[in-house]
Amino acid sequence: MKVAVCDYQAGNIRSVEIAVRRLGAELVSDVEHCDLAILPGVGSARSAMEELRRQGLDAVLRERFAQGRAVLGICLGLQLALDWTEEDGGVDGLGILPGRSVRIRDGRVPRMGWAEVEGVAYYFAHSYTAETPCATSWSEGIVAEARSGSFLGVQFHPEKSGAAGARYLDRMLTEVRERFLSRA
Numbered sequence: 408m409k410v411a412v413c414d415y416q417a418g419n420i421r422s423v424e425i426a427v428r429r430l431g432a433e434l435v436s437d438v439e440h441c442d443l444a445i446l447p448g449v450g451s452a453r454s455a456m457e458e459l460r461r462q463g464l465d466a467v468l469r470e471r472f473a474q475g476r477a478v479l480g481i482c483l484g485l486q487l488a489l490d491w492t493e494e495d496g497g498v499d500g501l502g503i504l505p506g507r508s509v510r511i512r513d514g515r516v517p518r519m520g521w522a523e524v525e526g527v528a529y530y531f532a533h534s535y536t537a538e539t540p541c542a543t544s545w546s547e548g549i550v551a552e553a554r555s556g557s558f559l560g561v562q563f564h565p566e567k568s569g570a571a572g573a574r575y576l577d578r579m580l581t582e583v584r585e586r587f588l589s590r591a
Contacts, residue, residue, distance in 0.1 A: 408431075408432050408433065408442045408443065408580060408583065408584060408588070409432070409433050409434075409435045409437075409440075409441040409442045409443075410427050410432040410433065410434055410435065410441055410442065410443045410444075410445060410580075411434070411435050411436060411437055411438040411441040411443075411444050411445070412424050412427075412434070412445045412447055413438055413444060413445065413446045413447065413459065413464050413468070413484075415450065415454075415455045415458040415459050415462075415464070416454075416458050417449065417450035417451070417454060417455060417458075419447050419448060419449045419481075419564070419566065419567070420447055422566045422567060423445055423447045423481065423566045425566070426565065426566035426572070426573065426576055427445070427576060427580070429573070430573065430576055430577050430580055431580075432580060438464055438467050438468070438471075439467045439470075439471070442477065442583060442584075442587070442588055443477045443478075443479060443580070443583050444467075444468060444471055444476075444477070444478045444479070445478075445479045445480075445481065445484070446468065446478065446479070446480045446481070446483075446484030446487060446488065447481050447482075447483070447484055448480075448481040448482025448483040448484050448485075448532075448533075448564060449482060449483060449532070450483055451494070451495055452483065452486065452487060452492045452494040452495050452498045452500075452508070452535075453494070453495035453496075453498050455483060455487060456487060456498055456499070456500070459487070459501075465501055468501055468503065469501060469502070469503065471557070472503045472556060472557055472558055474557075475556060475557045475587070476557055476587065477557050477559075477583045477586075477587045478503070478557060478558045478559075479558075479559050479560070479561075479579060480558065480559070480560035480561070481560075481561055481564060481565065481566070482531075482532070482533055482561070482562055482563070482564055483533075484560065485504075485537055485550075485553060485560030485561060485562055486500070486508035486535055486536075486537060487500050487501055488500060488501050488503040488504045488553075488558060488560050489501075489502075489503075489504050489505075489506045489507055489508050489537060489539060490502050490504075490505060490506060490507055491507045491508070492507060492508035492509075492535060493507065493508065493509050493510060493535070494508060494510070494534075494535050503555070503558050504537075504539050504541050504553055504555050504558060504560065505539060505540060505541065505555075506537060506538050506539030506540065506541070506553075507537075507538050507539075508535045508536065508537055508538070509535060509536060509538055510534060510535055510536075511533070511534055511535065511536050511549070513548075514547070516534050517532060517533060517534040518531055518532075518533055518534070518547075518549070519531065519532045519533075521568075522546045522547055522563075523546060524544050524545075524546045524551040524552065524563065525544055527571050527575075528568075528571060529546075529551075529561075529563035529564070529565065529568040529571060529572060529575070530563060530564050530567045530568045530569075530572070531546065531562060531563045531564070532564060532567075533562060536549045536550060536562065537550040537553055537560070537562065538550070539553050541553040541554055541555040546562070546563070549562065550562060551563060557587065559579065561575075565579075
């Protein structure tokens, strides 16, 4: 399976690449024609969106989604997929998922550390959270996963979540193979 990690000049690009390579994926740079495009986490919403636009990756990701081709958003990648984020004074997102990203108002900020999602602990590191009708899992009342069509977004960092994160990514890669590549 060919996987491309969108490089918006920040974030955890290398750790995501290492995690998917360990699972047998072939890393490629062609976001448009790969089997799975990953929009990784970590960074500032404004600078990430500016870099995605500069490289034309915003349009490529929207087109992939419109064509029903797999996209995974991790942490900031989930937030950028939404219509809008209040981070950095307000930034328009990709509009792949309906909703917005807002600053965490209760509890610890930033929210860092291990937390459960459906009985499994994953590593989180974020100050903003998704508000979307596409949420499918929560952690401590915060959206942990959201899905719509060919897009899957997670607030946690599977690439930093040890064996549980590797199992999650492996299930995601298997889903892409079965759901999206078997019809090609």
